[in-house]
Structures are given as C-alpha cells and as structure tokens.
Amino acid sequence: MIRLDAVGKVFAGRDGSRVTALEEVSLDVAPGEFVAIVGASGCGKSTLLRLVAGLVPVTTGRVSVAGKMVDEPSAETAMVFQAPTLLPWADVLRNVTFPLRLMGRAGGDTEARARALLATAGLAGFETKLPRELSGGMQQRVAICRALLQQPRVLLMDEPFGALDALTREEMSLELLRIWQETGAAVLFVTHSISEAVLLADRVVVMSPRPGRIADIVEIALPRPRGFEQEGEPAFHAAAQRIRATIYNRAVPHAA
Ligand SMILES: Nc1ncnc2c1ncn2[C@@H]1O[C@H](COP(=O)(O)OP(=O)(O)OP(=O)(O)O)[C@@H](O)[C@H]1O
Ligand SMILES: [Mg+2]
Incomplete structure (x- = not known):
C-alpha cells in the first residue's frame, strides 16, 4: 500500500546550508x-x-x-499532525467533517458517524464548541477523529x-x-x-x-x-x- 524506494530528502536552509533529513530509506x-x-x-x-x-x-528515490x-x-491518505491543526472558526463537528465536505464525499451518514467517533474519543457534548474552548489534548482528539472519519486507506x-x-x-x-x-x-x-x-x-x-x-x-x-x-x-x-x-x-x- 505504501512503498518507499531509496528515498532521500535534503532541505536547503535559508542561509544556503543543506540538511540531509533522510537517506536511502526503503520500506513497504x-x-x-x-x-x-x-x-x-x-x-x-x-x-x-x-x-x-x-x-x-522527495529529493531522491520514489514514494508510491x-x-x-x-x-x-x-x-x-489522511494525516494527523504533531500539533492539532483545526480550523479556528469552525466548531468541533464541522472540523471533523470538513475534509469530506471539501472533497465532496460527505454523505447522509457523515454527521452521525462523526458524532459516534467524537463520543468514542470522549468528546460527546463538545460538538458545537470552538477549538479554542478545548484543551490541547481535546483538540488533538478532534484531529484524530477528523482523520478516522475519512476512512483512509x-x-x-x-x-x-x-x-x-x-x-x-x-x-x-x-x-x-x-x-x-x-x-x-x-x-x-x-x-x-x-x-x-x-x-x-x-x-x-x-x-x-x-x-x-x-x-x-x-x-x-x-x-x-x-x-x-x-x-x-x-x-x-x-x-x-x-x-x-x-x-x-x-x-x-x-x-x-
Ligand atoms: N521545512 C524544512 N526546512 C528545512 N529543514 C527542515 C524542514 N523540515 C525539517 N527539516 C530538518 O529535517 C530534519 C528532520 O526533521 P523532522 O521534523 O522530520 O524530524 P523528526 O524526526 O520529526 O523530529 P521530532 O521527533 O522532534 O518531531 C531536522 O534536522 C530539521 O531541521
Ligand atoms: Mg516530528
């Protein structure tokens, strides 16, 4: 499903320096x-x-x-980042359903599935809160629900x-x-x-x-x-x- 073939990544710094972040990484x-x-x-x-x-x-190699x-x-592909990246103006429920709506993949059951996932993550009752009304850990749980709702491969x-x-x-x-x-x-x-x-x-x-x-x-x-x-x-x-x-x-x- 994921294939990394001799992947290398070099970043060029603003001062012209180069950082080799990854070298010859292969993984299936x-x-x-x-x-x-x-x-x-x-x-x-x-x-x-x-x-x-x-x-x-990538700088060298291939990713598929x-x-x-x-x-x-x-x-x-769905990603949960190291720090939660929520839309500050959208409530919890709209944050979780946002990617599916953006991709035009939201269906009749999307909201119900989102509510169920939020409940699983201990966030029942917070659906209409804004991110700034949540703790850092709660925000991260919203970000996890958002990724899972997409049912990514x-x-x-x-x-x-x-x-x-x-x-x-x-x-x-x-x-x-x-x-x-x-x-x-x-x-x-x-x-x-x-x-x-x-x-x-x-x-x-x-x-x-x-x-x-x-x-x-x-x-x-x-x-x-x-x-x-x-x-x-x-x-x-x-x-x-x-x-x-x-x-x-x-x-x-x-x-x-
Ligand atoms: N956008 C970027 N521009 C320049 N250098 C970068 C960039 N992103 C990452 N790097 C450099 O690449 C290296 C790897 O960074 P990366 O964020 O992948 O590490 P990490 O293993 O996730 O670390 P941590 O466990 O602290 O999150 C570091 O030296 C970092 O400075
Ligand atoms: Mg990191």
Missing part, C-alpha cells in the same frame, strides 16, 4: 498493516510522513501509495498522542487499534514511546539519527487484539529491549 507497508516509527528528535520522522502524504517532494507515485496529497499519524495525558493516551491507543481493525487502513505511526510502538504495531521501524536511515525493523509477534496485560510478556519485553538497544546504539541482547 502492506494493506492493513500497522507500522510504528521511532527514533531520536530530528531524525526525519515527520519528514517521512510528509513525503508519503505528498506534502513535500496504492501503486501510484505520490506527487500531491491524495484522498486515499493510508493513515499517517505523527505523535498523535503527544499532547494527551498518560491515561487518555492509553485509552486512545486501544481505541485507535479497535477502529483501525475495523477500517483496515495501512498505518504509519510516529511515536517517542517504545512501549506504545510495541503495543500498537505489527512492525517497528527504528531510525538512526540524522541523516535518518532505517537502523532496524522489529517484527512484533504479539497476538491481536492487543491489551496492556501483554506488556508483561517476554515477547513484549524482548522487542522493547531490541529497539532500545538500537536507539542507544548498544549491542543487541542475545535474546533478540
């Missing part, structure tokens, strides 16, 4: 697969998502979604739970898994939390510091549906250890 994500991306700040995770979303062009070269944003999530408190974060991550399993979207999910990556993903991509390259890809063989009780299992622990070892550049423990 299958339909319905959940792939998490972890790595140090500045290693190119957001850049990778933006390339797949068609928001910035569903077999089509990506050169602009597509209706197949490709869902790109850039630290979507970063602004949430720990409890809401845990609740939302299991809720995301439930909704994802219903929609069957291919997911690229950036997080700084190793345990969140292992809990959610089929595979965890570990990136090296700038220039970002893929340092390791760890298969997470835990059965689904996932739950927090699995955090106590040896397979969970081994995966997290291996990811940590790669990030901190230590020898990979024998068990991995």
